[in-house]
Amino acid sequence: MEIILCPLVIALLKALLGNKINKWIMSVLSIATLGLVIKVYFEQVVALNSGVWQTVFDKPWFSDSIRFTLGFDGVTYLLLLLTSILTPIVISSVSYNRHKFIIPLILVMQSALNGVFMAKDGLMFYILWELALIPIYFITLLYSHKDAYITTIRFFIFTFLGSLAMLASLIYLYLKTGSTSFSYEALINIQLSLKEAILVGGGFLLAFAVKIPLVPFHIWQADTYTNAPAQGSMMLSGVMLKMALYGLIRWYMPLCGESISYFQPAIMVMAVFGVVYGAIIALKQNDMKRLIAYSSLSHVGLITAGLFSLTLSGFEGGMLQMFTHGINVVGLFFVIEIIEYHYKSRDLSQLGGLAKHHKLFTILYFVVVLGSLAAPLTNGFPGELMLLKSIFDYNSLTGIVAGLTIILCAVYMLRMFQLSMLGESEIVMNKIDTVKLMPLFIISAIVVYIGLNPQSLIDVIHPSIQHIMEDIANSKGVLS
Amino acid sequence: MIGLSIIFFSAIIILFTGIQKPEKKSKNLTVFSLLVAALFSLFENLEVINTQTLFAWVPSSMLDFNNFRLSMVALVLFLSAIIIGLMPSSEKKGSDLLGLTLFALCGGIIMLGSNHLVMLFLGIEILSIPLYVLAGSDKKNLFANEAAIKYFLMGAFSTAIFLLGCAFIYGGTGTLIFGEMQLKVGFAAHFGEFPILIKLGVILMSVGMLFKISAVPFHFWSPDVYEGSPNRVTSFMAIIVKICGFVAFAQLMSNFEPMHSWYIKWLIPISGITILLGNIAGMVQKSVKRTLAYSSIAHAGYLILFLLIPYAENAQILFVYSLSYGLSTSVMFYLIDKYSTADNFDFTIFKGIFNSNKLDAMALILAVLSLAGIPATIGFTAKYVLFSKAFEYNQWAVVIGLVGSAISIVYYFKPFKYAFVNENLLTNRESSLLQIFYLYWRCYLL
Numbered sequence: 001m002e003i004i005l006c007p008l009v010i011a012l013l014k015a016l017l018g019n020k021i022n023k024w025i026m027s028v029l030s031i032a033t034l035g036l037v038i039k040v041y042f043e044q045v046v047a048l049n050s051g052v053w054q055t056v057f058d059k060p061w062f063s064d065s066i067r068f069t070l071g072f073d074g075v076t077y078l079l080l081l082l083t084s085i086l087t088p089i090v091i092s093s094v095s096y097n098r099h100k101f102i103i104p105l106i107l108v109m110q111s112a113l114n115g116v117f118m119a120k121d122g123l124m125f126y127i128l129w130e131l132a133l134i135p136i137y138f139i140t141l142l143y144s145h146k147d148a149y150i151t152t153i154r155f156f157i158f159t160f161l162g163s164l165a166m167l168a169s170l171i172y173l174y175l176k177t178g179s180t181s182f183s184y185e186a187l188i189n190i191q192l193s194l195k196e197a198i199l200v201g202g203g204f205l206l207a208f209a210v211k212i213p214l215v216p217f218h219i220w221q222a223d224t225y226t227n228a229p230a231q232g233s234m235m236l237s238g239v240m241l242k243m244a245l246y247g248l249i250r251w252y253m254p255l256c257g258e259s260i261s262y263f264q265p266a267i268m269v270m271a272v273f274g275v276v277y278g279a280i281i282a283l284k285q286n287d288m289k290r291l292i293a294y295s296s297l298s299h300v301g302l303i304t305a306g307l308f309s310l311t312l313s314g315f316e317g318g319m320l321q322m323f324t325h326g327i328n329v330v331g332l333f334f335v336i337e338i339i340e341y342h343y344k345s346r347d348l349s350q351l352g353g354l355a356k357h358h359k360l361f362t363i364l365y366f367v368v369v370l371g372s373l374a375a376p377l378t379n380g381f382p383g384e385l386m387l388l389k390s391i392f393d394y395n396s397l398t399g400i401v402a403g404l405t406i407i408l409c410a411v412y413m414l415r416m417f418q419l420s421m422l423g424e425s426e427i428v429m430n431k432i433d434t435v436k437l438m439p440l441f442i443i444s445a446i447v448v449y450i451g452l453n454p455q456s457l458i459d460v461i462h463p464s465i466q467h468i469m470e471d472i473a474n475s476k477g478v479l480s
Numbered sequence: 481m482i483g484l485s486i487i488f489f490s491a492i493i494i495l496f497t498g499i500q501k502p503e504k505k506s507k508n509l510t511v512f513s514l515l516v517a518a519l520f521s522l523f524e525n526l527e528v529i530n531t532q533t534l535f536a537w538v539p540s541s542m543l544d545f546n547n548f549r550l551s552m553v554a555l556v557l558f559l560s561a562i563i564i565g566l567m568p569s570s571e572k573k574g575s576d577l578l579g580l581t582l583f584a585l586c587g588g589i590i591m592l593g594s595n596h597l598v599m600l601f602l603g604i605e606i607l608s609i610p611l612y613v614l615a616g617s618d619k620k621n622l623f624a625n626e627a628a629i630k631y632f633l634m635g636a637f638s639t640a641i642f643l644l645g646c647a648f649i650y651g652g653t654g655t656l657i658f659g660e661m662q663l664k665v666g667f668a669a670h671f672g673e674f675p676i677l678i679k680l681g682v683i684l685m686s687v688g689m690l691f692k693i694s695a696v697p698f699h700f701w702s703p704d705v706y707e708g709s710p711n712r713v714t715s716f717m718a719i720i721v722k723i724c725g726f727v728a729f730a731q732l733m734s735n736f737e738p739m740h741s742w743y744i745k746w747l748i749p750i751s752g753i754t755i756l757l758g759n760i761a762g763m764v765q766k767s768v769k770r771t772l773a774y775s776s777i778a779h780a781g782y783l784i785l786f787l788l789i790p791y792a793e794n795a796q797i798l799f800v801y802s803l804s805y806g807l808s809t810s811v812m813f814y815l816i817d818k819y820s821t822a823d824n825f826d827f828t829i830f831k832g833i834f835n836s837n838k839l840d841a842m843a844l845i846l847a848v849l850s851l852a853g854i855p856a857t858i859g860f861t862a863k864y865v866l867f868s869k870a871f872e873y874n875q876w877a878v879v880i881g882l883v884g885s886a887i888s889i890v891y892y893f894k895p896f897k898y899a900f901v902n903e904n905l906l907t908n909r910e911s912s913l914l915q916i917f918y919l920y921w922r923c924y925l926l
Contacts (some may be wrong), residue, residue, distance in 0.1 A: 031576065062861075123864075127855040134854060142900050149897045161886040168882055171868045172875075 001057045001070060003080065004042065004115050006033045007087070011107035018100060025091040026103050033110070034084035041077050047072055051463030053184070055120060062123075065174075065181050071120035074464035078319060078457065079117045079246055082326045083239050085446070089439040090234045091328060093337050102139060102231055109135040109235055113241055116243050122170045122182040125251065129207075130163055132243065136235060140228040148227035155220040162210035162217075169203030172196075173255065188254050188471060191407055194262070200254030205263060208252060211244035214267070215274040225293035230337035233289060237296045238330040242322050245300065248307055249315065249468060252377050257475025260310070267308050272391070272398045274301030279408035283415070288346040289335045291416055293328065295372070298405060299325050304424035305385035305402060309394040310472070315465045317386025323457060324371065324379040324450060331368035331443040338440075339420065342432055348416065352423040358432050362421055364440045373413040374406065379450035481535045481545050483521035483553050484589045486513060492580035498575025506575035510582065511565045511618025518557035522643060525550035539658045544595045548795040552592050552727055555799065559719055559806040560585055566814040567712040577617055580610040581716065588724035597646045597656040600728060604642065604692065607721065608635045614716070615709040627708025634691065634701040648681030662735045669738035682736055682743060689732070692725040695780045696754040706773035707825070714769065715813035718776045723802045726783045730798065734791030747787055748877050754781030754886035762891045767817050767825040771891050772809065775851065778888060779805055782881060788873040797865040804850060804862035811847035815840060831898040841899055852892040853885050 010029050014021060040056065047054050057070040087110045094102055112135070115128035133156065140152045174182055176190045192200060210217045225233045253260060278298030285291040303321050306314040338361070339354070340346045355362040367378070374380030384406070392399025450457065499507040523529045525547055538548035545553065564581065587606025594600040612635065616628025643708055652675045653664040668674050687698065689793070694702035706714045736743065758778030765771040786794050818840070819829040834841040850859030863885065871878045 127860070130855040130860075134849070153893055156893065157886060157889050160889055161883070164882040164886055167864075167867075168871070168875075168879060171871050171878075174868065175872055371811060 003036050004111050006036055007107040007111040011104040015104045019103040023094050024122040027088045028095055030088045030091055034272055037080045037084050049463050051286055051467030058191050067121050068125050069120035070118040074461040076117050078323055078461055080325050083113050086238050086330050090231050092439045093334050105135040105139050113239055120184045126170055139232040143229040144227040151227045155224040158210050158220045162207035165203040166207035169200040172200050173233050192258055194258055197256045197258035201259035204252040208247045210242040214270045218297055222290055226289045230333050234330045234333045238326045241300055245303055245322055254471040254475050257472050264308055268305055268398055271301045271305035272402045275402050275405050279405055282412040286348045296329055296454055302387055305391050309390040311390040312385045314390030317383045319461050320457055321383030324383055326374045327446050334440055335365050350420040351420040355421040364444045367444040367447055369413050369417050373410045377451045379447045382454035481861040482524055482531050482631050483517040483557055487582050488586050491579050495576055495579030501575050503569040503573045503575055507569045511561050514557050514561035518554045521550055521554040542596045543593045544600050546595045549592050553589050556720055563715050567817055580614055584610040588720055588768040591724045591728040595658045610632045614713045618710045623636045623708035626706040630701050631705045638688045638691030641752050645681045645684030648677050652677030653679055658735050665738050666735050678872050689729040693722050693780045694777055696757045699777045703770050707769045711813055711817040715810055719806045719809055733787055744788055747784055751781045751784035752880040755881055759887040760883045769825050788870045801862040801866055804858040808847045808850040811843050815844055827894050828898055830895040834900045848892050852889055
């Protein structure tokens, strides 16, 4: 409970004190949530080894059937960790003139996201899922260009339509329990016929596919990322996409396992197509934010394909990649924010030769780029390897196609680095404060640490993943 | 019952003491009497006071206020107090307008409590006739005149159809009392086939009621009337008339519950079309008032979904839904009234509201989120309970409702496009104490 309340309290503090409190103090304050997450982890560490989703908080909410239940296990822990590491970094990147409203909004969003990852009650999951959408809507609306209204509203309607489909599915499942309970355990025990499972699962999948996004549903993504302020893009791609991937593992697969084999080929094709499609479009982009948007499309496509291969390595690789993709993409947006702030441009055709101005920045930037393109000994590598292996196990053709990402990703990432940093400088230089690079330094440290020691994360999630896979197997087994 | 008497007597007092006095002088008395009446209805509902001996002379086959009806009466009185209290009253117009509003409210309460077709008809008439006058109370305004005439013609027309329906029902069942009607329909259900007279009567009465709550295809009068009438009258029509009309409709239909599977056959398409058309037409409107008119049409569609649910089960959710709809819509009308000028009802009226008045901006955000049914507002709670109940009876109707909610985001969120614009065009307008109280209400989180 305190993990959800803590960001809200800090947001309230900022909203009340206004300009008296600057972003660095806010950033440090928001680390408190990270402390709480780790504290809960050590309280639950023994129980976590069993892999069961522990209930850490439980109170009736509307009535007895809709409860405020919070769960905690390895998967939840990993995502809470990701959110609470990223939030201080995102806050520290806020530029001076706009921090008044954006910081409380980011913190409210963090609180809702924490809730989503911990929610153990269907309706609560839905409500918090929607609540996370409101702050990001206002972040993009308040701080984007004048003409961006259409983009924002398109983003909102797309995701809202998807979540309504999920609501319909949840209500259907609720009625199936005899209108008694929304709790995870009750929903998981429902036996559905194939037709029901396809309809209900379709609702869930629509909500998640819009948010991940999978290819036909991705059209909101690039525009929203480009128009949103950097903080909005960071929160969206760093954490919010993970919400949908998490939803796939935790809610869709165990609840409607009967329908997985029905949807599996289609999702696989969509995801793998998205991997290549995103990468190829990213090759040609000159706007750095757009480039990252499409690279993100490519990366999450790979994760989705890995999850739908339904293998242990696919799940673990997917979880690992969710974590590292969050870290890397926030690092890249951070770099873009710095470049844009100091050079007033993020157009690759105008940039160039920045490496001469600041050595440390160049090194950190390069580390993040390496992490993104999954070079060995960086955090991108182990996850991607596991994912590709599992996709290859599913079908060698999809494996080969998805494997193209290794080359394509290297091409567009290195092209971005080359065009922005190397070559001759023509731009008037502005000095970058070294203090500003602190968050980037932390990100690079995480990139290297996980690259060297991925097992530390896998150990955390392994029991939970196994438990979830059992649930999925049970759910699938009902049919046969 | 006691609420009705209080409102009736205060209406007479305001009408006669207020002759030749400006509206402003009687406003406080009106709001006070509304709140007192609401309070007494609440007490009556909670059985703090016993009024049965006092009103023993009223035959319960005519008017009967049971628990659910009393809470609806309290709600309607409370919402009217908010509408009249929030909206500024003019110096120029006379107090008789407030008196007329209270008389209209009496009609609404009679509709809520009616147990007899004639009482229901009387309620509809008492509600409508003052409203025809009120719609045209802005005498110099051409649009108001148009609205009044249109409303009058349409109202008279729909009442005639309703009366014809009553006649058929009387022919089919031989009674006008709800309870006896229910028995007769129950008998008919045993024989399998319902007499054609009853079926025709139900259809005609429904048409009359659907006119009143402006459901498609009987909605075409409402955008013009809503746009032309003065703001206070519009919000009264959009909230009180709609709630009273629908609750009376639901009570009426509950007598024909054995025919449930027959009448939902044509009510579901009407509801679906109403939701879709209201929301889609709302997207393309330029004027805020017109947009809200279409929003209220869409809400009529959601309300019809209540008829899918057996009457005994839907009392509580109907109350929550009415509360949510009434609160959010009245805030929207209040804001429109505050920021619009005589010739500008565009969405641009909200320009810069976030910088000039934080409290109003918060009220706007909450009202919009609640109307759109975003979680953590009462609008979501209302829609959720409605949809989850209706889902048991018809899945596709609910799916259409969900799609409609998604479409409605397009126009509900339009004010946000301007609200955060950094231009301080507007002078700082102060917020009243009432509004702070109001905000507190709106913040009612789940």
